Structures are given as C-alpha cells and as structure tokens.
Amino acid sequence: MILELRHLRSLQAIQQCGSLARAAEQLHLTQSALSHQIKTLENYYDTPLFLRSTKPLSLTPAGLKLLDLAHHVLPEVERVDGQLHRHAQGSTGRLYIAIECHACFEWLIPVLDRYRQHWPEVEIDIRLGLSFEPITALQRGEVDLVISSDRRPHKSLCFEPLFDYEARLVLTHDHPLAGKAYVLPQDLADQTLVTYPVERKRLDVFSRFLQPANVEPARTRQAELTAIILLLVSTLKGVAVLPDWVLRETMSQHRLTTRPLGEEGMHGTLYATVRETERTADYIQGFIKGAKNRLNADT
Amino acid sequence: MILELRHLRSLQAIQQCGSLARAAEQLHLTQSALSHQIKTLENYYDTPLFLRSTKPLSLTPAGLKLLDLAHHVLPEVERVDGQLHRHAQGSTGRLYIAIECHACFEWLIPVLDRYRQHWPEVEIDIRLGLSFEPITALQRGEVDLVISSDRRPHKSLCFEPLFDYEARLVLTHDHPLAGKAYVLPQDLADQTLVTYPVERKRLDVFSRFLQPANVEPARTRQAELTAIILLLVSTLKGVAVLPDWVLRETMSQHRLTTRPLGEEGMHGTLYATVRETERTADYIQGFIKGAKNRLNADT
DNA sequence: CACACAAAATGAGTAAACTTCATGTTATTC
C-alpha cells in the first residue's frame, strides 16, 4: 500500500482545478512533480486515474473512487490536525480528573461549570473509584489531573497546591461535644462516626487522628453524598469529619456546628497533580487557577 | 500539514503492540525508523504522543486523538485500495450505461438482472436523455458504456458489435398494409406513425427510410414505453417501427404482426462502445458477452 | 545500590522518494 494522504490531496486539487498545471500551482508543486506522482499511483493500481484528452480533464471511475475517499477522509484529517495544533498551544485538550475525596465534589462541580464556559473545547470527565492508585492512572495517561491532599513526589509528575483546608468535626448545636472548644480522639470513642464509603487509610480522620491515638469510635456509618452525611449527623446525633469548604451555607440549614480536631486543628493542603509535560498547557493552568479562586466562582 | 497515512499506520501498530520495537517489526521497519518518525510528529505538533515510561506504553490524549483518526480513516482507505486493485483486474468497477434507443430496455433489463448476479460488486446505472452526445459523455467519463446502432469511430474508444437486428413495421393483423409482403416509404404517407419521443434524426425510420424518399407520415404520435406504443398501434390502427427483438411474446397478445421496411428489410447492428482503457476489463467483457447471449438470458 | 537487561533515543551515513529543470510528445485551435 503506497497510498498516502498526499495523493488524495493532489487528486482533490486536480479535480478542483481541472488541469494538472493549475492543480500543481495550488499545491505549491511543479506540474512535473504532480505528473510523476499521479503516474506512480496509476502504475500501482495499473489503471488510469483521469482522462487527459478532455478539456476540463475528468476522472476515470477509479479516480472518482479515490476522490470520493479524499472527500471523506481529508476533512476529518484536517479537523484532527487543527485540534492537535491548538492542543499544543494549550487552548484545547482532554481533562480527565481523578478525585480521591468525595467531598471535593462540593467545590469541584461549580468550578467545572465555570471552567467549561471559558474552555468549551476541552473534554472533561471525572473519574471516581479507580481500580488502582490515581497517581498510577495519571502516569498511564488514563486521567490527566489528580486532586488529592497527599503529596508523594514522583518524577514526570508535578504538584500544584490549590488551597489549604481544615478538617473539622461536624455535630449538632445540642450535641454534648458542642460544649468543648476542640475535640480529642478519645472524645469520639463513644460516638457514631459518619464517613464516605472508602478505605480507612484514605480517611484523614482515621489515619491522622484516631489511629495514632489508638481510638475506635463506638459505631460508624457510611454515605456517598455529603448532604446525606449531614442529614445522618442531624438525625442520628452522630459526628462526621469534613473539610471546612463543605460547611458553609448548608451548616445553618441543618442546625449544625463544627469544632477543630485537636487543639491546633487538623490542617491539610489540596494539590492538583498533573504530568510534567502538560503542566504549562493553558487549559490545565486555567483549571488550576479556577480551583484556587473557587470562592469567587460561586458568585 | 505533514501528517500522512504512514503515521497513522505506525500509531495503530504501536498501540496494538505496546512497544516501539514490536510495532517496528510488524511494520517491517527498524525500531529506529519508528522512533524518528514519531519524533517528527511530536515536534510538528509540539506535544508527546505517548508515554515512554509505562510498561505497555500508553498514548497521551493527543496520541489518542490520532489513533482515533486512524481507526476511522484506515479501514476506509484499505477498502478503497483493495477495490482499486480488483478494479484493475476487472472484477469490479463502475458500469454506467447510456442508451440511445428506448427500445433497448426490452433486452437490457433482463440482461442486467442476470449480469448483477455474476458481478455483484459492479456499480450499475442507466443514463437516458443526456444533455450531450453519449459518445462525448463516454469520453468525459460520465458514462462507461454506450449502446447505439451507429458507429462513428473515435480514437481512445472502441466498438464491440452486440448483435444484428431488423427494424420492422408493426401493425395489426387487419391493417390494410398487412396484405403486403413488405412496405415502401410512400405506403406510410397516409398513416399514423407512433414513435419514441426523440429527435427525428435519431429515429431510423426517418433517417434511413422516410426522409431519403422524402415522405412524411399523415400523423405522428409519441410514447415513452414500448408497451404503450404497441397499445396505440392497436387502438389507433396506426403503425410503428421497432427492432425485431421487441416483437416476440407481446406480439400475439396485441394481435399484431410485422412487415419488412423495403424489399430487403432495414437491417442494423447494435454496438457497445467503451473506452479503450477499459475494454479488456472482465466486468466490461462480462456485460458484452451477456448482451450477445441475451436470447439465452430469458430462460 | 550497583548490576544487568530491555527498550527507546540519538547520530551519522545511505538509500529512496520527491522535486526541479529541460525537453519531448500530444491534442487542440485558427
């Protein structure tokens, strides 16, 4: 198979111009070059592609077949070619986001809604519950941006801090622990703890608060959605640990309040991790900027 | 635009094989050649196309875009490429037939029905009432085969005789002229002549019979379909001139008979005209053979 | 952590393909 796009482009030009000479000009080639090129094809297929003896020279059935192919194929090729060029400039691309924490939806969705207005061509998706580590998925090209709070440096990847947060205990106004200025691990030993349905090691409240003090809550409950967790906290008189960004408007509606974990509070930073090669792409930086400004995004 | 099908083929192989080395083997290239080729593309688009650091190496979003294009485009290209190769062998092609005489439908349709069974891939069409000469249309590649009874030799075209025919006068059994063994031009001077609706010069009865004797029929009627012409001959007690092949089974049904034109009868030959370049193609020869054997085709 | 192994990148030389230039051939026009 010697057929190349070049041949299709030539045929299209020949058909358009009605003569080799003019087609060659349009293609920035010499007439001779075109003649040679077509002859190669004709030898390959062992059939003429156009009739030389008619005034606006016309294609043979074989030539028409190829022209037909050209009309199908070339526009698509040009579309993708253009996309890829813009892709490199960073004005378009794929943005598959992996998030480790369910709570991130609370700020992510509004941020993405806003982002899509500015970057309409970017292909967006959110991936939850990957079969392997998000970082691995990032390296394998299955996702393009990982949002998480831990930072395990890795070559070819880079971390962009988005914003700091504080994980706080959520409880009702009239909860016994509401009387304290801050809570300690052992305060939760007789409590019902409501969490997202993920492994314990991926929940800060266990890995950074309860397990170091070797404390186990009396009961645990799981719920996927933040709204349901808050509901359960209200109705079960349980407690939950959520990042501060979750707890703004919804708080007063549910007659809820928050307390720091430990005297100092439990603080963390949320990072966006991307591949080094794509870090500078405009559409990536655009997302990171939008995430940092999430507070303004609600307006 | 430097993108060529070769690049798409390479990307597809890389994706399939999961490594440059194996892909190169499959493409009958060296690993180095592939590496260079991809690098050229990556420089052109200014973005990597796949990640080298994963075990089964994986494509970047940009690479996936191209792969997607490859999956769309390559099968179509291969289909056409294959078709063209067979085309040269003559097992497939386009067969647009131009006919000058309406009566040809009578034998052409059954012949084509039979032909299509043997040459299912050939694209068939029948063109009537072209804006210019069928021969011109043939030279311009608008049609591929012309059926007509006159033979104006032209370079790059060739004529294949199909079969001889005799144009005979059609009339009812009880028509006054039925008493004669043959009719002369002046016999038609007081008759109603039913013809196909085409120019007189393209009707043999005028150009070869009436006009040389400077005779004009009393009345003329036109009808597109042979069946209608026969009907008019019956009901109007008119006459028509039709080739003998039309007049076989239908004759007795309409209580019609035929007489020769002139003492010798008016004979002609039907030719299939094709472009010299396509004459030897199997699918062309197949049609010509089928037309010659039209009598057997009805069985 | 060094080692070995596998796989991709690199660089220089070579072969192939494409293009150009000059010229020949063919078809059409007046």
Added chain:
DNA sequence: GAATAACATGAAGTTTACTCATTTTGTGTG
C-alpha cells in the same frame, strides 16, 4: 499545418525517510 497549451519523460539535485551502530533511559534483581 503551424502555433499554442497541456501533459509526459528523463536526468540531476534535494529533501526525506530509513538503517546501523551506539548511547541513554528505565526496570527489575541480587
């Protein structure tokens, strides 16, 4: 039938793609 226009052809030059040899990178192992 000469003139013109358009395509074909052949040889030479240039660009492009490929191969070979080698280096670099990444991966897995003792």
